[in-house]
Amino acid sequence: MEKCGFGRWVVVHKQDDCIIGFTGMKFLQDIDVVDLGYRFAQKYWRKGIATEACTAALKFGFQELELETIHAYILPANIGSQKVLEKLGFSFVREFYEDGELEHEYALTSTNYQNQLS
Numbered sequence: 001m002e003k004c005g006f007g008r009w010v011v012v013h014k015q016d017d018c019i020i021g022f023t024g025m026k027f028l029q030d031i032d033v034v035d036l037g038y039r040f041a042q043k044y045w046r047k048g049i050a051t052e053a054c055t056a057a058l059k060f061g062f063q064e065l066e067l068e069t070i071h072a073y074i075l076p077a078n079i080g081s082q083k084v085l086e087k088l089g090f091s092f093v094r095e096f097y098e099d100g101e102l103e104h105e106y107a108l109t110s111t112n113y114q115n116q117l118s
Contacts, residue, residue, distance in 0.1 A: 004027040006024070006025050006060070006061075008023065008026055009022060009023055009024040013044065013049075020040050021040030021041055021044065021049075023036075023056075024036070024037065024038075024060075025037075025067075025070065028071075034061065034067055034069070034071065035072060035073060036057060036058065036071070036072045036108075038050050038054055038057075038081075046080065051088065054084065058108070058113060068109065068110050071093075071105060071106065071107045072085050072090055072105075072108075073098075073104070073105055074103065074104050074106070075101070075104070076103070082104070085106045089108050089112055089113060089116045090107060090108045091106060091108070091112075092104060092106055093105040
């Protein structure tokens, strides 16, 4: 975080007053991309929390950090995460293997993000 000025955020559920997961960007130095990540306790799935938290992270990434592209990586079986990314405007980029496991890469450009706002 010190090198790039940003990192993942803790997400706190206001009503339950507890940490339920994280969201935010992380710079992946080995492949030179910014990754949007999120993970929440299963109790909080399918409540719109991931979409809401990632929306705030994307706003920060594109409007404050002025990033050009933000990537996201998911396992194909994770249909919930796929739906979140699509709702946020991400597009499928490619399928690849990482450490023997199939993954999907998605990306959202600043231009496409701005077009969604208008």
